[in-house]
Amino acid sequence: QALGMLFWHKHNIEKSLADLPNFTPFPDEWTVEDKVLFEQAFSFHGKSFHRIQQMLPDKTIASLVKYYYSWKKTRSRTSLMDRQARKLANRNNQGDSDDDVEEAHPMDGNDSDYDPKKEAKKEVTDNLMVNVSLHRHHSQRSKCRPPKGMYLTQEDVIAVSCSPNAANTILRQLDMELISLKRQVQNAKQVNSALKQKMEGGIEEFKPPESNQKINARWTTEEQLLAVQGVRKYGKDFQAIADVIGNKTVGQVKNFFVNYRRRFNLEEVLQEWEAEQGTLASNGDASALGEDTKNTSNVPSGKSTDEEDEVCFCVPDISKHGLRNSIVFSDYNVRLTTGVEWQSTF
Numbered sequence: 001q002a003l004g005m006l007f008w009h010k011h012n013i014e015k016s017l018a019d020l021p022n023f024t025p026f027p028d029e030w031t032v033e034d035k036v037l038f039e040q041a042f043s044f045h046g047k048s049f050h051r052i053q054q055m056l057p058d059k060t061i062a063s064l065v066k067y068y069y070s071w072k073k074t075r076s077r078t079s080l081m082d083r084q085a086r087k088l089a090n091r092n093n094q095g096d097s098d099d100d101v102e103e104a105h106p107m108d109g110n111d112s113d114y115d116p117k118k119e120a121k122k123e124v125t126d127n128l129m130v131n132v133s134l135h136r137h138h139s140q141r142s143k144c145r146p147p148k149g150m151y152l153t154q155e156d157v158i159a160v161s162c163s164p165n166a167a168n169t170i171l172r173q174l175d176m177e178l179i180s181l182k183r184q185v186q187n188a189k190q191v192n193s194a195l196k197q198k199m200e201g202g203i204e205e206f207k208p209p210e211s212n213q214k215i216n217a218r219w220t221t222e223e224q225l226l227a228v229q230g231v232r233k234y235g236k237d238f239q240a241i242a243d244v245i246g247n248k249t250v251g252q253v254k255n256f257f258v259n260y261r262r263r264f265n266l267e268e269v270l271q272e273w274e275a276e277q278g279t280l281a282s283n284g285d286a287s288a289l290g291e292d293t294k295n296t297s298n299v300p301s302g303k304s305t306d307e308e309d310e311v312c313f314c315v316p317d318i319s320k321h322g323l324r325n326s327i328v329f330s331d332y333n334v335r336l337t338t339g340v341e342w343q344s345t346f
Helices: 002-008 013-023 032-045 049-055 061-075 080-094 098-104 116-141 154-162 164-201 221-234 238-245 250-259 266-277 283-297
Strands: 332-335 341-344
Touching: 002 013, 032 049, 032 061, 049 061, 154 164, 221 238, 221 250, 221 266, 238 250
Parallel strands: none
Antiparallel strands: 332 341
């Protein structure tokens, strides 16, 4: 604009500067185009005035905010079209009474300067462009929607509108259903609270007592019988047998199974366990047992072990270990190194 003024005054700077204030736009002056652009920008961007300013670069943020609050007050007012439609509806309901005609034409008909149709048409034309986007945006924002999970059906509306008693009956049923659901929720809360209290106590009381026994390489008579009973119940599950004894490792139990195989006749005990389980030992296991038997038979007789020095042993009370009713043994012979046979039934 300054360059245009300078060109207009033939590059006379003094005249251009003197004439420039006459063409400076007022910052708060809003033309119809500015108003329409503002409403369109507001419908797209909402209260993001920085984006609205991109469509109205000659307006400041303060000017946009000031105009927004003044324009917001006019949004709640009823437009001329709405007032006219309301008047027409009232006129149709009252049967075109004379009072409605006088209210629609309050001015004297002899006044030639006043034409109600022309005035109304002029006002409608002025407000039409302003209110089109306004009502479109306002109708979208003010659209009522029920809360989440609630909906209306035509059958329910018809049933409620038939008679007051039907409406009360339906509402009473809904109240009873709501009370039942609340009761279920309360019961669920009580159950959850009780379970939470049980969980806070922990599981310490249900844990088995930890055995403080130290690992011992020597086998007592009681431990030997427990190992035999473990083979009868668990087969070659040496880990389970070690857990039953308590102070022996898995390797020590395996060595016991190899060293005491002939003394306690563990092969027959194992065959009885396999017969109960319905499975037979594989060929590999059989060959392994044969090799172990050969290895044990090749031990020199001159070197006597601790087990060979024992001539007799006492049968402990098996009920102390809780195995009286869990294991049943058949009759078998226990042969000692002295050649004495001892028949026993467990």
